[in-house]
Amino acid sequence: MRELKKSFTAMALLLVLGLLTQFLQAQEVFRGIEINSSAEDRVLLNEGFQSYSLFELDHEALYELVDANREQAIFTLQIAGFDWPIELYENELRSPGYSAGQTGDDGYKEVIQGECVTFAGYLAQTSKAVRLNLEPNRVWGYVTTENGEYFIEPLNRFIDDAKEGEYILYNADDVIVSGEVSCGADTQSEKVKKSQPSQGAPKTGDDCRKLEIATESDFEAFNAGITFSDIIANLNLVEGIYTATYDVEIFVVYQHEWTTSADPYTTTESGCGGFGTLQQVGAEWRTNFTNIRRDMTVLYSQKDFNSNTIGCAWIGVFGNGSENDGVLNGEGTTVGPYSVNQWDWQGGSTSDASRRTLVAHEMGHNFGGTHDSNGGCANIMCPTINTTTVFNAAAQTQMNGNMNFESAVANDGRSALRERYLSAEEGGVSLAFLPSTNSANVLILDGTLIPLSFFFGTTAQYNASEEIRMNPGALMEAGVDINFQFDIASCANGAIVPNAQDGSGSGSDSEQLTSLNRGSSDTDVILYPNPTSSNSFIKLESEKEEQIFITIFDGLGRVVVQSNEFLAEGVNVIELQSENLTQGLYFVNLRIAEGESKTLKLQKID
Template sequence: MKRRTFPRAASATLVVSFLLALAFLVSPAASGQKQRPARQDLERALDAFDELTLDPAAVLRDVRKTGGLTLNTSRGTFEMSLEPFDIRSDDYRAVEVEADGSVRELPRAPSHAYKGTVRGMEGTQVRLIIDEQQFEGIIVTPDENYFVEPERRLSTAAGANDFVFYAGSSLKQKEFGECGTTLAQKVGGEAASMHTEQLTASPKGLRTADAFSPVAVAKVATESDFEFTQTFGGNGDAANADILNIMTQVDAIYNQQLGIRLNVVFQRAWTANNDPYTQLDPNDALNEFRQNYDNSFGPTSPPGTPPLQTGSVPQRDLTHLFTGKTLKKTSNGSTSVIGISFVGVVCEFPDSAFGISESKFSGFVGSERVTLTAHEMGHNFGADHPNDPNVVSPLPPQCDAAESIMNSTISDTTKFCPFSIDQITDHTANFSGCLTRPASGCTYTLSNASQSFATGGGTGSVSLTAGAGCSWTATEGSTWFAVTSGQSGTGPGTVNFSVDANTANFGPRSSAIDIGGQKLQINEAASPVCAQTPIGMGQTLSGSLDATDCLAGQPDRQKTFADLYTFTGRAGQHVRVELTATATDPDTFLYLFGPDGTIVASNDDINTQGGNTNSSIPLSGFFSLPKTGIYTVEATSFDSQSPHNTGGYTLKLSDDSASSSVALSSSAFGVSEGVGANGLGTDGTGLRIINVNRSGTTGADISGTATVDYATTNGTADKHGDYEQTLGTLVFAPGQTTQSFTVFVPDDRFSEQPETVNVTLSNPVGTSLGSPTTATLTISSNTRDAANNPSPVRWDANFDTGFFVRQQYLDFLSREPDLSGFQFWSGGINNCGADAGCAQVARVNTSAAFFLSIEFQETGYLVERIYKTAFGDATGNSTLGGTHTLLVPAVRLEQFLPDTQRIGQNVVVGVGDWQTQLENNKNAFALEFVMRPAFISQFPLSMTPAQFVDKLNTNAGGVLSQAQRDALVAQLSSSPDVAAARASVLRQVAENPVLKANEVNRAFVLMQFFGYLRRNPNDAPDADYTGYDFWLQKLNQFNGNFTNAEMVKAFITSIEYTNRFGT
């Protein structure tokens, strides 16, 4: 976990903070003539100041009466409008811990604070604390911060009515040492500077109080240790009141410069020397504070636990400890520090949203205490040290020591420089989900929550719905995109933005635009220069983060080195990603990007209380993938600061396959040949439905997606005629326990003994194989006349029209006929009656119609074209007209059958909403297809869009026009979801009309072998593609006219086809 420390002053007059103060009715000349004894003390601390003598009680009466206050100073006249102000929330609570460990609830005292503006000075914020004895505060202007406070803080010679007014820049000592982490950050600085991309030094522009509208309110809890409370005589009320005064002034700075407001929700003060804080090393002290506070109250807002026994702690966003201890040197040998905080934690890492200010040391003026607190809280909100070359180089404009409150060396400035403002507003835009956005009566809704872009960037827009009079702003969370119009508005509106191309060395990146408190997440794909390594399920790879890597580019993690890994996943699949450093470094951090580039999960450390070398998604158990596609794992480090950002690691990807198993419902199944009275098969007769069950192991669940492959192979039965070969993949949806597939059995005419088919499960994903995973399907013959077994498709008196038609459905559509279709095609043949010529023509036309049908053209024929588009042609041998080679379709029967069945699943043309079902099936199949290893090996993810499209087009035979090719390249270039875009482009090429026309004869011939003969063209009894070559030449000769070519007739009257079902 990253920390920032703030050094102790080298002298007693260390400047810590700039806040604008309000003083009262005293002119510079009058105060300058007094020459009070305290003046010498003031001059040692301040270059210029006004001494004020006033009665706070009189000031209070005047403010209450007039609602204003005029302060005449050497810096000008400040005419202020004031109203009562209470930085505490409505549900504020305060307690003190007594010597015996008991907790005493403290009553809510009246607030003595006022807030306001300076008349005639735009963009000012005023915060004053005024009561009968007290007068202090801050005036924040765009150019300078002014403070007023009791002189007694700087001189023991001052009286009760003596006050001093000064500008923050008037502090004499300009720099006071080096931040404790600076030396460590210098280690490895040369390696960091080798990167071609560093954080931009060009700020987006100084943000003002309207950076976030509605305003973002951070809820703050404070803690005061025993040493701090002792400076108030052990009085918890007094200690809390002093902290509230500091926070009130910090609120003015944050409101005016950052557009963020603060609410104090809870305070605890330790009044005796029994607090749990013993560490003096800043790092140890911060971890001790976090651990003890989280142990007491949890990371955000759980019910009260010891030592707070009753009630509840209000929701908090960050927690700050005010200590009276003197912190020691850090372990890296830097100067002593006076503050330390975790960086970039508000809303992102609530269990680490902590900081410490050493706030009651002697010799500090009030502005220093305010600035220190503002600085440390700035780290919580994501601000680094802008003068650190490991963060940004060169030094950003307006961020030198005189102009930046966040610099690692304390200076006399009281302002955030533009670069720091950008860092804080970027963090808030990205991670403000926990912050309150009060807007009375107003609600804001975006038309969409995220937009994703490919590497090339682009433009986008989002519509905002808001009530009339409801104001809002649009604030960018990163510099690689910018709002181009609609930066602010009232009521409904549209925000337009542009996204830069990711052409440097950043991985996938994701950031947000805050619009009225709603987040529009902007995602962009990785730069093409960033290598991506495939990782398989169950695989562990070794890697190393070093200076040659790309950069993460995420908010708060823009310069960390990063390695990218990809894997394919199915929606609902459970996975686990584990990143482990092989030594003490790096301080690991994991991102998981979804197919569209959104960050679907991230993790810093498994052990959030100090174990920094292992990260896991999720922390325990498994993560459910939200959609099907290609996922990207980004292995990086939490901190870009050396030495924790480099080193070796291992990355492991696993699933929950051990938590469940799949098995066949039985090891033995039976089916009889035959059909029902309507000529169709039913379960047990003509077909057998095979059930596969999924069950969880003890204590596990089956809430993830799982798949398993199934297949039938020959036992004593033959796949060419005894049964229809069945291959495919079963998908178990989350929670689903049973899936099934069907084995079809022709009602052949052989008289035979029972025959067997082997049923096998294999290749489980997201589950494991149980028992049984193999089974025997026994086919019982319904023919008993061994001497008379004529084939039912022989063209004689034994021809069985019902058998013939049913077999067309089984062979070409891989399904049982629907009754209306069965009756239609049977009737077309039977209507010929005794006209043998009519019947022969009807049989040929009926059979050919199945290839030409919409259902087959959009399933089987599409599969053939997809394989051609993806893999081009295969080469076959032929002896027709002499030995030669020829190009043949690449798809094989074992590939064709499961893929055709996948697209045709639950599709019956003309029944129900079959068009939608078919389209969904096509999309799902194409997406799965482009994620197969065989496809990715031919089309690696490193291919450019142009290379991808051109290779598909070449494989398909150059069927695209230039305009079509360019449109597909543009589509692929603009889509962040690589898998979905590739699937779409693959389909568009495969469905190109020119390809369909060019390929139809080759596919028609191929399907004669696949459908009628249930084999590949070069399978036995053929030895090569001579038969395929013959029929292709003949079909081409007759311009595709299968009737004139007599191709279909030849196959359905062939001995090989006839003998599948009889003799």
């Protein structure tokens, strides 16, 4: 009994020390200092907001703190009487294979990737969501509270002569969306329904969804100073909605912009009232960007479209197998997962809150959501744009059906949020034993997998936290009764094995030889302190008594710690033996006996 008491005492002490460490880190406080505005400025601001606060903020110091602690930044924002303790993490939306380019008068050139500006986290007191975008000279995003979302934006977006470092704070409910601006997508719905082929059946399951997006910018957007970072920052805010509602994470795979007025988008018709930009972007990308694997293409424009239309999209076009470049309908028009979004429709005063809803709305059309004006139009699929974060029940049913689509055609995986596909390819056997590299938590297999005789009659198991990829020419050389099992962490990209070949000579195809296991999503697990210089703790809740298996992998996928524990019904705190790990990034895999799985990142520091 004494030994048990000592164990609990030590655990309690470590827990207190961990909490104290986080408390001390949270003493970094950034205060917004209230500023006054002129009568002329207030007239302009009152056109866009029912209520707001203006303040100065040392964004350079805030950026330096977050930039130095991208894995976990802890600080407090004190603005307009609010006291917000925030924990923030880098949220890189760009995929590992991300690239960008621009086309101008001198032709096409690639654009060098800049630093990550997108972050996500939560309020320490309530676990409410926080999404912020940070650059050395500005910060913008939102903080979710019990009273709704509060947005922070640079004041010079609304007042031309506002100084750098001056900001506006407003509640999303206080935004005034001027005019009867709307989406015109309903006029396209019948055309879409008639043009879409039927492939495959819905896929069931609770695993996470990865949405691969390519973005396009017309010359007007480029000329207005809208950057790739601006667009990714917008998608960071949009992702907050899709993650909360549909468990969708956004991956930006490619971005393109036109720096010449001779771009292919020659009309101010959005495409919903007749031939326009929506049809033009489909034709352009179906012709010239077929090499970009993507689920959706989102156009950002600074054209002032006709008829008070600020957005347009094809409805219910997601889930067309390999046809995410679009298909030609009977009229010769490219129909596919494309959308058109006007960046600013309020003469320079469009808020981030309403722009976020517009893009989420048009993407919702691609997933099958239709307009709904019921209930006071307090939903994202309302035809007139608002600032809500809620999809109505009908839209959720429509959109979930399309998100769960699984193509019956073996292809490169575009249009499937949950899985990639496996296809056979002829080729000789390369005598390499398990060559592998690890990059961005991706396990890459370049050679031939040849389990030796001691694997006979067993399963060869490979793990990765985000993605397992078999490059062209990779072979699986298995003997009789040998299976290759690829285990991928919860909420991961999936397995990309486009050119894997069965080298066993058994006649089995690769799909039968390979199993892809993915854990279910679980948000009730907390790993703390993280980063850590000693042992960490895992806090999780269990609905019943059950066994949990804990495995820690290093950056190369090697097992460094293994243990198993018995969970009691209710809240459990498990001490993780991480003190003796060397400095670096690790992956903690938790697997319940009944099959649920989750992988967490752990940063070990000296």
